[in-house]
Amino acid sequence: MLDSIKAWARKHKKCIIITCSLVTVVGTAVILIINGKKVTVPVEEIVEDVLAEVPKTSLLPPTSESTAAIESSIVTTFPRSEFIRQLPVGQHASPAKLAQAAEMGIELKPGETIVNESIVHLTRAA
Secondary structure (H helix, E strand, C coil), X not given: CHHHHHHHHHHCHHHHHHHHHHHHHHHHHHHHHHCCCCCCCCHHHHHHHHCCCCCHHHCCCCCCCEEEEECCEEXXXXXXXXXXXXXXXXXXXXXXXXXXXXXXXXXXXXXXXXXXXEEEEEEEXX
């Protein structure tokens, strides 16, 4: 039985690595969001690093990402969806955010707010 598990793991090694990497990234982002930290996770870049030899089109849907070199840095732009954020202790959502949540059919808990969708600009050294 142990030999069959080892054989299966060898056969699916790449998928296991990909899955573990993505679970780690997403899990870390969720923990940071729950704790009220500002999070921007360049998931596509992480996947590209892990799967450098696999064609990108076979794993990820096309995105509206653009990358440009600006004065020895690279700016990557990608869309970020709306999400619920945990506010620091003692803070509360504004009346406008409470109304926005109600319009969307979302009931915010005390200490939560909605972060609007936006375009994220991630700058890193070239």
